[in-house]
Amino acid sequence: MHLRCVDCGERHPPALLYACARCGGVLEVAGESGLAAPADPSLRDSMWRDAARLGVLEARHIVSMGEGQTPMRRAPRLEAALPGFRGEIWLKDETRNPSGSFKDRLVSAGLSKALELGARGVVCASSGNAGASTAAYAARAGVPAVIVVPAHTPAGKVTQIAAHGAVLLLVEGHYSRSYDLARGLAERHGFANLTTTFLNPWAVDALKLAGLEIMERLGGVAPDAVLVPTGSGPLVKGVAQGLGLAGAAARLVAVQAAGCAPIVRAFEAGEAAVTAWDMPRTIASGISDPLIGYERDGTYTLRLVRNSGGLAVAVEDDALRRAMRDLARLEGVYAEPTGASPVAALRQMLAAGQLAPEARVVCMITGHGFKDGAAFAEMPARTHRVADPEDLAAVARLCDHALAEKD
Amino acid sequence: MHLRCVDCGERHPPALLYACARCGGVLEVAGESGLAAPADPSLRDSMWRDAARLGVLEARHIVSMGEGQTPMRRAPRLEAALPGFRGEIWLKDETRNPSGSFKDRLVSAGLSKALELGARGVVCASSGNAGASTAAYAARAGVPAVIVVPAHTPAGKVTQIAAHGAVLLLVEGHYSRSYDLARGLAERHGFANLTTTFLNPWAVDALKLAGLEIMERLGGVAPDAVLVPTGSGPLVKGVAQGLGLAGAAARLVAVQAAGCAPIVRAFEAGEAAVTAWDMPRTIASGISDPLIGYERDGTYTLRLVRNSGGLAVAVEDDALRRAMRDLARLEGVYAEPTGASPVAALRQMLAAGQLAPEARVVCMITGHGFKDGAAFAEMPARTHRVADPEDLAAVARLCDHALAEKD
CATH class of the missing domain: 3.40.50.1100 (Rossmann fold)
Structure with a gap:
């Protein structure tokens, strides 16, 4: 198993590496761990059923919450x-x-491999979903997480990230500014970078x-x-x-x-x-x-x-x-x-x-x-307030009317 | 298969019945359909894997979105x-x-059986989750739904119910007022009642x-x-x-x-x-x-x-x-x-x-x-705004501080 540049083909050892050292290109994982199918039923019911095809060498490093195998x-x-x-x-x-998003696939794999490679914390730049995923999985694993998102990220995602106890940085401007900051912070703190662009090949x-x-x-x-x-x-x-x-x-x-x-x-x-x-x-x-x-x-x-x-x-x-x-x-x-x-x-x-x-x-x-x-x-909806629920005839008329509405 | 009163033991035919006709007690399903395990993989990956143990007699009535078999x-x-x-x-x-809640188990079973018994619409009184579930499953089945919830139901649940196109009634006061109204409306409209108290034994x-x-x-x-x-x-x-x-x-x-x-x-x-x-x-x-x-x-x-x-x-x-x-x-x-x-x-x-x-x-x-x-x-969180993401040293100090916080 090694890392390979999709642009120039250069091979790199299986490490926490985020770009081809020769040409700066996207890296991918070449080869598979061949890890035996996990005995733990929780893992068998997740994407780790196919652990043999992923990059983690020892089952004890796997951090899983039942991701993948979606309907x-x-x-x-x-x-x-x-x-x-x-x-x-x-x-x-x-x-x-x-x-609540496909990012859990990347984060489960990326975090597990990062821990196997010795990482003691994680950073993730995100438009929200990868950050929420990283915060949740880091909580489960008990490692610190720093999440970097644009300041205008939807409230539902921001609340979710904060709930999991991550350090959450709200950065003015578009996503690429968060991306740059996360790279810098990962390097400075010696944390693994779980940003879910093509940055982390293990993810x-x-x-x-x-x-x-x-x-x-x-x-x-x-x-x-x-x-x-x-x-x-x-x-x-x-x-x-x-x-x-x-x-x-x-x-x-x-x-x-x-x-x-x-x-x-x-x-x-x-x-x-x-x-x-x-x-x-x-x-x-x-x-x-x-x-x-x-x-x-x-x-x-x-x-x-x-x-x-x-x-x-x-x-x-x-x-x-x-x-x-x-x-x-x-x-x-x-x-x-x-x-x-x-x-x-x-x-x-x-x-x-x-x-x-x-x-x-x-x-x-x-x-x-x-x-x-x-x-x-903000979308139109068929929602009505009922002040007097005991006036059944009136509420039933309201319902009839609402049911007949085309919208 | 029949319905049985948990209080007086009276038997009732397998119908859309919500209380013992003799004593007013809670009804339960006695017996099982014995339905063959479904061939459809989507059903096999849901609680309908055990369709034989549930009350639906024909697989074509099943409305499922992959509920149950949770981690x-x-x-x-x-x-x-x-x-x-x-x-x-x-x-x-x-x-x-x-x-997003266990109510999907009740609603999938209750709606499927209601459709098998000829229902052409559903009503559900709810504190939010059963209503959201009913709205979603009714959308999937293409039948009208009327959802009745207390006016103070959390916004996340209200938005979800409305999104699925249900008629949504917000009723002042505690849940039991919504419960009563739903019973009245179900009767008047001839809709099945999917309220997830003990009301619907099939659910x-x-x-x-x-x-x-x-x-x-x-x-x-x-x-x-x-x-x-x-x-x-x-x-x-x-x-x-x-x-x-x-x-x-x-x-x-x-x-x-x-x-x-x-x-x-x-x-x-x-x-x-x-x-x-x-x-x-x-x-x-x-x-x-x-x-x-x-x-x-x-x-x-x-x-x-x-x-x-x-x-x-x-x-x-x-x-x-x-x-x-x-x-x-x-x-x-x-x-x-x-x-x-x-x-x-x-x-x-x-x-x-x-x-x-x-x-x-x-x-x-x-x-x-x-x-x-x-x-x-509203809970305390480790969230910080970053005005100047290019001052990496300052942001890294902020992170160090936040990571060291006990909270």
């Missing part, structure tokens, strides 16, 4: 709601992870299991496309890699917010390299990442998307709100704006003829609606 | 934090259900699987005690019943909030019957149920607790806050006040000598911290 279901009412669609929509429900490595789970759930038949909410893009890589491990492939669709779409911009312009985005502006906090200073992450993701025959798609905030409503009202799935973005992209791609009406697609629902209640609280 | 883990850091404790604490993490029946899961996880060796957050008490029954199905038993501890503790009051006074509570006042919204008009539910729960050799325990709001912190900061588990109440009770029972220091106990963590972010937001 994946058909979305029949959503399928029926998309004009002309005759295919299959599958929702890979990553909201069901311990802290990113675990996402391949999400791809494997998709293939297992579909009985080994690859989907036509997988739609992935995309900031810098580790989940795009994970899905591609997991499908590949199962001997399969699919079109990868990187979904970004129109207000922060550096990868989409490069894709549409036919550029080979991604350039940073100046002024992120979107309700999708989870993918609001301008990539300033680590544009190479985006370029790598762009390459993966192109190699798959897929595409990069930008969706407007209004389309995100509609997708959130669709998921919540048609399928009972409560997702934050970022988590609903694949559904927004799906509607748009169908309308634009970018997806065959009979396609079988998987949407990665990455984060829970609880994370950003404010985004829902 | 159960040891809590080593919490164990170490309890003075003199030498036993085992297991957390049954019901926050991991689809809508309550599913909770026995939680007890079975506990026994499975412990390798068939019964715990000494199971601590259960308790409003009216269906989960107390479910745990007792599930343990019984596995040929086991444990002391059942009904945990209530000191500000709404009708069952504890009767238990401590040695009364045979529970009387209603006048003025509920607690941060634990999920168990703030005065039982006005359905005191028999409480009496039944009291009987179950006594028969098990267990007890009923009341915890103050400050103890709840401490338990929330303990769970979040020691074990990485983010639970709302009600969900943390077993941990508060555990500390109290140990101090009072009501539990052996070497006991093996299971805490039912019933609801997610997201449900009531406000309860966390």
Whole structure:
């Protein structure tokens, strides 16, 4: 097992290393631990069922709260709601992870390996979800955590991070400023950096299991496309890699917010390299990442998307709100704006003829609606105050009226 | 399969019936469907793996989002934090259900059976969690839902219910007023009543699987005690019943909030019957149920607790806050006040000598911290604003200071 640069191919020893020492490129884990399947039922019911495929060498270093092995279901009412669609929509429900987002996969793997390599504390720059995950797992492991997030991070995420006792730094400005600060702090404190861009190869490595789970759930038949909410893009890589491990492939669709779409911009312009985005502006906090200073992450993701025959798609905030409503009202799935973005992209791609009406697609629902209640609280709802509950006839009339409303 | 009165033993046909027609007592499901294990992997990964033990006769009526089969883990850091404790604490993490609480078990079973019995809509009175669950499952099934909650229900729960498109009625006053209104509306609209007191036997029946899961996880060796957050008490029954199905038993501890503790009051006074509570006042919204008009539910729960050799325990709001912190900061588990109440009770029972220091106990963590972010937001935290992230030395000093803080 070693680390390998995805750009120049250089090999590095299995350490806490965050970029290729030769060319500065993205590192990935090459090889597997071969660790025996854990005896502990709690681990067997988590992604650590496949511990052999991950980087941790000794089971005692594993920090787990039952992450991964998330449900994946058909979305029949959503399928029926998309004009002309005759295919299959599958929702890979990553909201069901311990802290409410797919970040738990990265953090469980990254923290476990960091502890194995001797780390005594962790730092994480985050738009909120990775920070909440890191704070929770660090609490479980009993190690100190410093979480760095943009000051405008949704309250639900900030409260969650603080609850787990982490030191929480709120930084003015966009995500890349938090990213830089976390790198500096990790170095100065000698803490492991669990920032969930492509920075930590041990963390990113675990996402391949999400791809494997998709293939297992579909009985080994690859989907036509997988739609992935995309900031810098580790989940795009994970899905591609997991499908590949199962001997399969699919079109990868990187979904970004129109207000922060550096990868989409490069894709549409036919550029080979991604350039940073100046002024992120979107309700999708989870993918609001301008990539300033680590544009190479985006370029790598762009390459993966192109190699798959897929595409990069930008969706407007209004389309995100509609997708959130669709998921919540048609399928009972409560997702934050970022988590609903694949559904927004799906509607748009169908309308634009970018997806065959009979396609079988998987949407990665990455984060829970609880994370950003404010985004829902402002939507129209059928909520009424009842001053006199004993006047049953009047309340029943109110109900009849509300039930008949189209909204 | 039929319905049976737990008080007078009268048998009733398997219908949408909410109380014994003879004596008004609590009904339970007697018998099992014997339904074959479902072929659908999504169902096999849910509590419907045990469909044979539930009341639904045809798999096509099942409405599922992967509820049940929740993780159960040891809590080593919490164990170490309890003075003199030498036993085992297991957390049954019901926050991991689809809508974030154990109510999904009841609602999945209750809604599925209601649809099988011909219902075309559902009503649910709730302190928030059962309402959110009902709204989500009704959305998934495509049937109308009317949710009735107290006006002071935490914002996180209200937002969640509204997001799923349910008609939401906010009723002034305590929970029992919502309960009465829901009964009236269900009758008038001809909708099934999914209120998760002991009202709907098809819903309550599913909770026995939680007890079975506990026994499975412990390798068939019964715990000494199971601590259960308790409003009216269906989960107390479910745990007792599930343990019984596995040929086991444990002391059942009904945990209530000191500000709404009708069952504890009767238990401590040695009364045979529970009387209603006048003025509920607690941060634990999920168990703030005065039982006005359905005191028999409480009496039944009291009987179950006594028969098990267990007890009923009341915890103050400050103890709840401490338990929330303990769970979040020691074990990485983010639970709302009600969900943390077993941990508060555990500390109290140990101090009072009501539990052996070497006991093996299971805490039912019933609801997610997201449900009531406000309860966390007001706690002290190690959160700091960073105006100038480029002054790394200054930020590192701030971090050092924050990391050294005891809080």
